[in-house]
Amino acid sequence: MKELFQMLPDPRFHLVYGITQRFSEGPSPRQVRLNREGFKLLEGISKKMLVYPHQKLGVHPSPAKGDVFSPIFGKITEVNERSIFVEAVEPDEELRAAAQSVEKVDLLAMPERGGELVPILKGLGLNTGSLGQDCETLIINGLNPDPGVTWAEPMLLAHQRNLHNGLEMLRRLSPARRILLAVPKEIRLQHHDVEIVHVPSHYPASVNALVIKAVTGKERPDGVGIVGLHNVWSLGRVAVTGLPLTETVITIGSFTHSGNYIVKEGSMIGELLAFANIEFRDGDTLVRGGPLRGESIEKLSRSVTKGSTGVFVVEAGSVPVMEGHSPCxxxxxxxxxxxxxxSPNLLSRYAEFALHERARKEYVEQCLECGLCGYVCIARRPVLQYIRLAKHKLAEADAVRRLEELKPVGQGEAASGAAQGGN
Ligand code: SF4
Ligand code: SF4
Incomplete structure (x- = not known):
């Protein structure tokens, strides 16, 4: 890591905020919008149906992707390829009774370990991809992911039961022989059940690859995996409640005003901002995720998912606007x-002119997506967005190539011959 980061003048790049208050409960949503991309709806789940909290609505074919549940009492008002909309309703006795009949799962009392736990956790709404990764050493990234996101310290210091249970479940799930918790060097933490390692605390120190390097002293060492503290919190939450995961912890705010909340999955961003008393005015930018690496979104009617880490309003004038075609x-x-x-300057230019293979030759796939290149760009080019585009296009091209390779010999030629014949 270059010393220049340490010299960045912005003190907000320091990832320690001294915030240790427990999370506030977010609003009771009037409506939720749940992601259903790739999910298969359970039989009978359809528009106009009444649903209750923790009712399973759909399953994902991937064994590592958690199933989807209703977080509220409500009525399904719309189902399309991308989303399930549920509008809150006052439950009648029957619906209340249905909610009370949801069986709690005592994960900690279960004898299952390792891969046996994966389908159980999936069935409780947890994404297990990073939790069960095959590695000798597993590092928990205990830093706030982006400047402005502030939930990591309370997660480490104020929600001990959740953390303890999350660690216990992680130990059962992960094949790693050694599990380490990486925390900012300023944080003094006593945990008898996990080895603590202190790492730098100035952004981009929280980027996974840099945490691994800070802990092991090596770039891309073999047998080392990394998982976010947010995922461990989710695991702990399910172990503590015994119920499917229907919440996430996010920071809601701006650089000057923020708070940490436990919010229902699918909560609309407009509703969350109103609850946190954050105004969204004309010209402001709405960001889902961290202010530096998150995605800018256009509508207050978009929602948060289980993996969301923040919702921010970047006030007009506080950061110069990016210009898509602004020349380098x-x-x-x-x-x-x-x-x-x-060389982000080269990479962004290659992506801009769709020269994705040239970007590959310049190692675009090694980009850590820290966002610093775009942050410092005086020409306000959306450098990170260009780089993400190139990575996406290359991944797409690779997937097509792999499919072609899997086809029986002759089929690919016949198909391409047929396609050519149609021209
Ligand atoms: S190219 Fe940009 S986003 Fe990628 S690692 Fe470098 S500075 Fe970070
Ligand atoms: S910071 Fe922006 S203008 Fe400067 S070299 Fe990089 S892309 Fe070009």
Whole structure:
């Protein structure tokens, strides 16, 4: 990592905030919008149906992707390819009784370990991909992911029961022989059940690859995996409640005003901002995720998912607006800050002109997506967005190539011959 990060003048890049209050409960949503992309709805789940909290609505074919549940009492008002909309209703006795009949699962009393736990956790709404990764050493990234996101310290210091149970479940799930918890060097934490490692606390120190390097002293060492503290919190939450996961912890706010909340999955962003007394005015930018790496979104009617870490309003004028076609002036600032030692100026230009294979030759796939290149770009080019586009296009091309390779010999040629014949 280049020393320049330590010199970045913005004190908000320091990822320790001294916030240790327990999370507030978020609003009771009037409506939720649940992600259903790739999910198969359970039989009978359809529009106009009444649903109750923790009722399973759909399953995902991936064994590592958690199933989807209703977080509220409500009526399904719309189902499309991308979303399930549920409008809150006052439950009658029958619906209340149905909610009370949801069986709690005592995960900690179960003898299952390792891969046997994966389907159980999936059935409780948990994404297990990063939790059960095959590695000798597993590092828990205990830093706030982005500047402005502030839930990591309360997660470590104020929600001990949740953390303890999350760690216990992680130990049962992960094949790793050693589990380490990486925390900012300023945080003094006593945990008898996990080894604590102190790491730098100035962004981009929270980027996974840099946490691994800080802990092991190596870049991309073999046999080392990493999982976010947010995932461990979710695991602990399910172990504590015994119920399917229908919430996430997010920071809601702006750089100057923020709070941490436990909110229902699918909560609409407009409703969350209103609850947190954050105004969204014309010209402001709405960000889902962290202010530096999150995605900018256009509508207050978009919602948060289980993995969401924040919702932010970036006030108009506080950060100069990015310009898609603004030309690079070759100032070199992005090259100086890049922790992956890449040339973001070149990469963004290749992506801009759809020269994705050239971007690959310049190691675009090694980009850590820290967002610093875009942050320092004086020409306000959306450098990270261009890089993500190139990575996405290359991944798509690779998937097509793999499919072609899997086809029996002759079939690919016949198919391409037929396609050519149609032209
Ligand atoms: S986002 Fe930009 S600065 Fe960060 S690793 Fe990628 S290219 Fe480098
Ligand atoms: S910081 Fe922006 S203008 Fe400067 S070299 Fe990088 S992409 Fe070009």
């Amino acid at each position: 002036i070759n100032c070199g600032a992005c090259v100086l800050v890049c922790p992956a030692r890449l």
